[in-house]
Amino acid sequence: MKQLLILLLLAGTVSAQSKREKKVVFVIADGIPADVIEKVATPNIDKIIAAGTYTRMHVGGGKNTYSETPTISAVGYNSLLTGTWVNKHNVPDNDIKAPNYHYHNIFRLFKEAYPTKKTAVYSSWEDNRTKLALSEYVDLHADGYELDTASFHHDKQRDFMHNIDEKVIAEAVAGIKKDAASLNWVYLEYTDDMGHMHGDSPEFYKAVSLMDAQMGKLWEAIQYRRQHFPEDWMIVITTDHGRDEKTGRDHGGQSARQRSTWMVTSYRPLNNYAKYYEPGIVDIMPTIARYLQINIPDSVAREVDGTPLIGKVAIAQAAGTFIQGNIDLKWKALEDAGNVKIYVTTTNQFKEGGQDEYKLIKEVPLKQEHALIDVKNLGGSFYKIVLETRLNTVNIWVK
Numbered sequence: 001m002k003q004l005l006i007l008l009l010l011a012g013t014v015s016a017q018s019k020r021e022k023k024v025v026f027v028i029a030d031g032i033p034a035d036v037i038e039k040v041a042t043p044n045i046d047k048i049i050a051a052g053t054y055t056r057m058h059v060g061g062g063k064n065t066y067s068e069t070p071t072i073s074a075v076g077y078n079s080l081l082t083g084t085w086v087n088k089h090n091v092p093d094n095d096i097k098a099p100n101y102h103y104h105n106i107f108r109l110f111k112e113a114y115p116t117k118k119t120a121v122y123s124s125w126e127d128n129r130t131k132l133a134l135s136e137y138v139d140l141h142a143d144g145y146e147l148d149t150a151s152f153h154h155d156k157q158r159d160f161m162h163n164i165d166e167k168v169i170a171e172a173v174a175g176i177k178k179d180a181a182s183l184n185w186v187y188l189e190y191t192d193d194m195g196h197m198h199g200d201s202p203e204f205y206k207a208v209s210l211m212d213a214q215m216g217k218l219w220e221a222i223q224y225r226r227q228h229f230p231e232d233w234m235i236v237i238t239t240d241h242g243r244d245e246k247t248g249r250d251h252g253g254q255s256a257r258q259r260s261t262w263m264v265t266s267y268r269p270l271n272n273y274a275k276y277y278e279p280g281i282v283d284i285m286p287t288i289a290r291y292l293q294i295n296i297p298d299s300v301a302r303e304v305d306g307t308p309l310i311g312k313v314a315i316a317q318a319a320g321t322f323i324q325g326n327i328d329l330k331w332k333a334l335e336d337a338g339n340v341k342i343y344v345t346t347t348n349q350f351k352e353g354g355q356d357e358y359k360l361i362k363e364v365p366l367k368q369e370h371a372l373i374d375v376k377n378l379g380g381s382f383y384k385i386v387l388e389t390r391l392n393t394v395n396i397w398v399k
């Protein structure tokens with residue numbers, strides 16, 4: 001009888017746990033290479049790491065491949081939002097002239113899955129909402145302060161940018177405590193400004209310290225919600241690119257330090273993919289989607305370049321080489337059992353808003369970690385390949 005009671009109590013705890021609503025705050029602190037976030041004292045971020053995880057990460061896509069991506073700010077933000085590299089999302093610079101919105105961003109995916117739940121953007125750059133996340137998918141926002149030169153006079157030292165970041169944080173803290181949208185994006189710019197002006201310098205490191213204090217405020221707001229409401233929160237803090245090795249002033253290229261980024265999250269543990277391979281910025285979108293239980297439509301999921309960093313995944317690190325009418329495929333298996341279904345299409349209608357007809361070419365054991373597929377009869381010289389497992393899919397282009 002006592003045992004039954006304990007079981008009932010346990011069952012009650014489990015169902016109470018699962019009734020807690022899941023919410024996310026993701027933060028981009030602009031332009032901080034991994035070596036810098038690791039070097040500067042960040043007592044507030046350390047608290048989050050103590051409860052969760054720190055990992056190095058990369059940006060820049062596949063170096064010298066079809067997905068190579070400039071290590072530039074808006075390019076990185078859109079990789080974060082869409083889980084794709086520039087060959088798909090089409091934001092190659094900060095002008096954001098013609099994003100390809102067919103690669104749906106996390107705000108759209110969330111609102112289409114949960115139309116009545118709320119999203120929010122708190123940002124030191126208005127374009128992030130209006131051109132990337134897209135206003136129609138954002139319920140609450142605090143941004144545009146960079147356009148208000150009366151309240152935020154643009155001084156030469158660019159201290160106004162720190163003041164804007166502070167305003168953004170104050171709005172985010174108030175918004176998280178009061179409105180508590182399910183999906184919150186916080187964007188802060190001051191660190192990148194100091195990097196550009198001063199390179200590796202006390203000024204740059206001080207900007208990182210100021211950002212750390214801001215993360216402390218966000219973390220407190222999250223604790224407040226957790227304690228007073230039936231909610232579970234995941235915070236993800238990352239950056240959009242590193243900086244050059246020589247001065248620390250520049251970025252945009254493909255050197256190791258420009259590609260070197262990082263992620264802090266309150267979530268633990270990350271999965272074996274995150275543990276054994278170096279994650280990329282494109283992995284964050286599918287990670288948030290998984291946490292918020294967003295069902296990504298198949299046609300969109302087949303284009304996502306990232307792999308979730310939480311929960312089970314079976315396959316990662318796919319690559320393919322065209323060899324005389326065949327494609328030599330390889331991948332890494334993260335589960336012992338199961339098969340991989342290999343789908344191929346020679347069209348890219350998805351890019352224009354259409355659908356591609358994928359053909360199932362082969363099904364092989366996951367553990368094999370390679371397959372040779374004959375594509376002679378498919379025609380064409382461009383192949384989109386999807387490797388599907390029970391737990392996740394990965395995709396590559398072969399030209």
Ligand SMILES: [Zn+2]
Binds near residue numbers: 030073074192241
């Ligand atoms: Zn940047």
